[in-house]
Amino acid sequence: MNSTFVVLAGLLVIGLTYSPAKAKLSKHPVVLVVSFDGFRYDYLNKTDTPNLKELQRQGITVPHMVSQFPSNTFPNHQSIATGLTPDTHGVVDNTVRDPLLGKNLSGFNDDWEFWNYSPDVLPFYIRNELAGDERYSGCYMWAGSSTPYGANNEYRPKFFVAYNGSIPWPDRVDTVISWMTDPVHPTNMVFLYYNEPDSAGHSYGTDDNRTIEIIKQSDDRAGVLFQKLKEAEIYDLINIVIVSDHGMQTVTRDMLINTTAMIDRSLYERYGSTPVYHILPKNASDTDRIYDAFKAASYTNHFSVYRKEQLTHLKYSQNRRIMPILLLADPGYGFENINPNPNYGVHGYDPNFRNMSALFIAAGPLFKKGYVSQLPVNNIDLVPLFAKIMNVKNVPTEGTLERVELLLNASAGHFVTVLLIVVAQVLSHVL
Numbered sequence: 001m002n003s004t005f006v007v008l009a010g011l012l013v014i015g016l017t018y019s020p021a022k023a024k025l026s027k028h029p030v031v032l033v034v035s036f037d038g039f040r041y042d043y044l045n046k047t048d049t050p051n052l053k054e055l056q057r058q059g060i061t062v063p064h065m066v067s068q069f070p071s072n073t074f075p076n077h078q079s080i081a082t083g084l085t086p087d088t089h090g091v092v093d094n095t096v097r098d099p100l101l102g103k104n105l106s107g108f109n110d111d112w113e114f115w116n117y118s119p120d121v122l123p124f125y126i127r128n129e130l131a132g133d134e135r136y137s138g139c140y141m142w143a144g145s146s147t148p149y150g151a152n153n154e155y156r157p158k159f160f161v162a163y164n165g166s167i168p169w170p171d172r173v174d175t176v177i178s179w180m181t182d183p184v185h186p187t188n189m190v191f192l193y194y195n196e197p198d199s200a201g202h203s204y205g206t207d208d209n210r211t212i213e214i215i216k217q218s219d220d221r222a223g224v225l226f227q228k229l230k231e232a233e234i235y236d237l238i239n240i241v242i243v244s245d246h247g248m249q250t251v252t253r254d255m256l257i258n259t260t261a262m263i264d265r266s267l268y269e270r271y272g273s274t275p276v277y278h279i280l281p282k283n284a285s286d287t288d289r290i291y292d293a294f295k296a297a298s299y300t301n302h303f304s305v306y307r308k309e310q311l312t313h314l315k316y317s318q319n320r321r322i323m324p325i326l327l328l329a330d331p332g333y334g335f336e337n338i339n340p341n342p343n344y345g346v347h348g349y350d351p352n353f354r355n356m357s358a359l360f361i362a363a364g365p366l367f368k369k370g371y372v373s374q375l376p377v378n379n380i381d382l383v384p385l386f387a388k389i390m391n392v393k394n395v396p397t398e399g400t401l402e403r404v405e406l407l408l409n410a411s412a413g414h415f416v417t418v419l420l421i422v423v424a425q426v427l428s429h430v431l
């Protein structure tokens with residue numbers, strides 16, 4: 001009698017966990033994260049975007065996703081992957097100076113030291129695999145995923161492809177699907193990157209019809225992805241999370257600020273680009289003088305000047321790679337290093353400026369269906385969300401699960417299975 005009960009409970013669990021169609025995927029829940037670089041939160045409404053809007057209808061709609069400062073590509077992809085602010089993960093801009101290493105480092109060159117800031121900073125695609133039990137990760141052109149992590153450069157995701165803009169989109173999708181359905185190492189956590197509509201937004205600004213054309217093309221690419229997932233019969237089985245890293249703002253010629261003559265240019269080295277300049281005095285004893293000159297100029301120009309220790313409101317004041325002085329253009333303004341001809345698109349501003357806000361859509365078996373949330377998502381909350389879904393413990397993060405947990409369907413498949421296993425174990429002890 002007692003043993004019959006346990007067997008029945010056990011059979012129920014097996015029945016729910018292994019359906020024939022699911023057999024070819026990981027035994028863990030599967031999450032596919034797709035980043036469309038520079039897809040501003042409201043681009044969905046700029047033109048016809050039927051594929052992304054349909055996904056939204058099937059899953060979650062949020063007002064927007066908040067980025068980290070500076071609202072640039074590499075800092076934010078690393079925040080999405082680590083659940084940490086740039087102040088902590090060390091990718092403080094697209095190019096940085098590391099005073100400890102005495103080197104200039106660039107994400108564009110994929111310098112490994114640029115990404116591997118400290119052994120404590122591990123992207124979730126690494127932590128997922130370290131949790132073991134047949135968890136595998138795949139990263140397709142995802143910023144920071146093709147160089148190693150760890151104290152001895154010992155960690156890489158099971159599958160990765162480094163950036164190569166000439167690989168056709170359908171090929172990228174096929175590869176990602178082959179990872180999720182790999183017979184030996186099926187991935188449960190996949191990150192896929194696409195460089196548009198960022199490039200178009202930069203070249204033409206946010207409202208030019210050529211940018212709008214590329215927004216539409218990005219939606220078409222999402223459509224190709226969904227179609228191929230359906231053909232592989234895994235569309236309904238995986239959780240799809242569509243994100244972007246930041247928004248975009250048009251800057252015109254009349255909005256330029258020329259900082260060159262504000263103080264002797266030979267006194268400092270300058271890193272970064274519009275709208276964030278990082279200022280390193282060549283001689284530390286000139287710091288006050290340089291700061292004072294920029295401060296005086298800022299009263300009659302549209303930018304702010306900060307000392308490193310004054311940037312706590314942007315969570316940007318601790319990291320060794322942050323320079324002693326920072327210049328930040330006001331929203332819509334740019335510095336002399338760009339040439340708007342006649343328009344140019346810019347990001348990097350304070351993430352609280354709404355046009356810097358990013359896209360977030362999620363749908364799949366673990367997410368609520370047709371759920372409209374009034375709360376924005378913060379991109380450092382995604383790692384806590386993934387950790388919860390994958391049941392990966394002890395992941396350090398500056399995000400909070402509380403802000404995103406409401407997007408999950410508490411009574412959906414996997415969570416029910418986990419609950420039943422617990423019930424079965426309790427029963428086997430009791431009976």
Ligand SMILES: *[C@@H]1O[C@H](CO)[C@@H](O)[C@H](O)[C@H]1NC(C)=O
Pocket residue numbers: 041042045063
């Ligand atoms: C897009 O348009 C829909 C329908 O008009 C509206 O409800 C939604 O708030 C808009 N989204 C954004 C991000 O502007």
Ligand SMILES: *[C@@H]1O[C@H](CO)[C@@H](O)[C@H](O)[C@H]1NC(C)=O
Pocket residue numbers: 164165166167168
């Ligand atoms: C990039 O992809 C193209 C098309 O598949 C290929 O021909 C080329 O060799 C690749 N380049 C590098 C550097 O791998």
Ligand SMILES: *[C@@H]1O[C@H](CO)[C@@H](O)[C@H](O)[C@H]1NC(C)=O
Pocket residue numbers: 209210213
């Ligand atoms: C974009 O607009 C310009 C002028 O406003 C027009 O000449 C051009 O044909 C348009 N291009 C597209 C792709 O719609």
Ligand SMILES: *[C@@H]1O[C@H](CO)[C@@H](O)[C@H](O)[C@H]1NC(C)=O
Pocket residue numbers: 258259260261336337
């Ligand atoms: C900025 O000002 C400097 C001189 O102060 C000048 O040489 C330079 O051409 C200006 N740059 C632009 C983009 O106007």
Ligand SMILES: *[C@@H]1O[C@H](CO)[C@@H](O)[C@H](O)[C@H]1NC(C)=O
Pocket residue numbers: 103104269270271
């Ligand atoms: C690092 O970059 C700064 C700013 O562009 C430049 O002044 C400096 O010479 C560079 N240092 C090295 C070692 O390349």
Ligand SMILES: *[C@@H]1O[C@H](CO)[C@@H](O)[C@H](O)[C@H]1NC(C)=O
Pocket residue numbers: 283284285286
């Ligand atoms: C830095 O400035 C101080 C004060 O002007 C001067 O004494 C010192 O020689 C300078 N150091 C260098 C390396 O130029």
Ligand SMILES: *[C@@H]1O[C@H](CO)[C@@H](O)[C@H](O)[C@H]1NC(C)=O
Pocket residue numbers: 206207249250331332355
């Ligand atoms: C955001 O960008 C749009 C153009 O796409 C512009 O009309 C709007 O003024 C910008 N918002 C702010 C606050 O500058």
Ligand SMILES: *[C@@H]1O[C@H](CO)[C@@H](O)[C@H](O)[C@H]1NC(C)=O
Pocket residue numbers: 367368369370409410411412413
């Ligand atoms: C949650 O999942 C259950 C079981 O699949 C389903 O019946 C229910 O409609 C879902 N709820 C929401 C809000 O999506």
